[in-house]
Amino acid sequence: MLLGRERPGSSIRDRVRAATDSELDNVPWLLRLTPSERRRAAAAVVVGEAEPGDLVCRIGRPPTFWFGVVEGLLKMSNDNADGTSMTYSGLPPGGWFGEGTALKREPYRYNIQALRRSVVAGLPIDEFHWLLDHSIGFNRFVMNQLNERLGQFIAARETDRLNDPDVRVARNLAALFNPVLFPGVGELLRITQQELAYLIGLSRQRVNEALRTLQAQGAIRVEYGGLRVIDLGALRTSGSAGKEGR
DNA sequence: TCATTAAATTGTT
DNA sequence: AACAATTTAATGA
Numbered sequence: 001m002l003l004g005r006e007r008p009g010s011s012i013r014d015r016v017r018a019a020t021d022s023e024l025d026n027v028p029w030l031l032r033l034t035p036s037e038r039r040r041a042a043a044a045v046v047v048g049e050a051e052p053g054d055l056v057c058r059i060g061r062p063p064t065f066w067f068g069v070v071e072g073l074l075k076m077s078n079d080n081a082d083g084t085s086m087t088y089s090g091l092p093p094g095g096w097f098g099e100g101t102a103l104k105r106e107p108y109r110y111n112i113q114a115l116r117r118s119v120v121a122g123l124p125i126d127e128f129h130w131l132l133d134h135s136i137g138f139n140r141f142v143m144n145q146l147n148e149r150l151g152q153f154i155a156a157r158e159t160d161r162l163n164d165p166d167v168r169v170a171r172n173l174a175a176l177f178n179p180v181l182f183p184g185v186g187e188l189l190r191i192t193q194q195e196l197a198y199l200i201g202l203s204r205q206r207v208n209e210a211l212r213t214l215q216a217q218g219a220i221r222v223e224y225g226g227l228r229v230i231d232l233g234a235l236r237t238s239g240s241a242g243k244e245g246r
Numbered sequence: 247t248c249a250t251t252a253a254a255t256t257g258t259t
Numbered sequence: 260a261a262c263a264a265t266t267t268a269a270t271g272a
Contacts, residue, residue: 192255208257224255224266 072118094184
């Protein structure tokens, strides 16, 4: 779908190009490859721009790429029969996804949609399989990725049961700041309060209030257009053992 | 480089 | 949801 032969009006409006060097610097798994593997993989990686609302991949489509976020913000969601949709996760820079469907060559089970203007990278599925067959480092990365994502989904199930908005915001932020899944984020997560509200399913006002509470607790710092993590552990455990009441 | 203006984002009600 | 205040980005001298 990142390929140019897409039906008009659907998916990414995409001109795909080869990745630039600085974009390749933001591809975490390239560092795990041997030099010759890296040369081959880097040449295969393509990038495209996604406008807000664009679908990077769609439920039911056969997997053509393993995708990664170079810049911007995506969301992973699922459509229900009644027309509503459920958001599973936000995908900030450094995150790679779709390995499950790529591995089995089965259709995507979720939609990936751009929340803001984003740069999305893709590794063609045949190259993905070649790396699985030839590169130990790549296998380590994918395995680690799957393990970490499993942990994230288990944590997400608990989070969804919580009713305290402050805690839900904290846990969602902890997930987005995950350095293993999203190494491109670093200390500063570029996300607006509106986008965060949309991901978590709260009003922007309530998110704003929660963020300022978390800032007062010393867990984060609120900045214009983004959030800086001060204490990731506090975000993860907030509301479970502790002192904060509301 | 600086000043001005528009746009985006945040803070409040 | 609406509005004001603040921050950033864009423009042009």
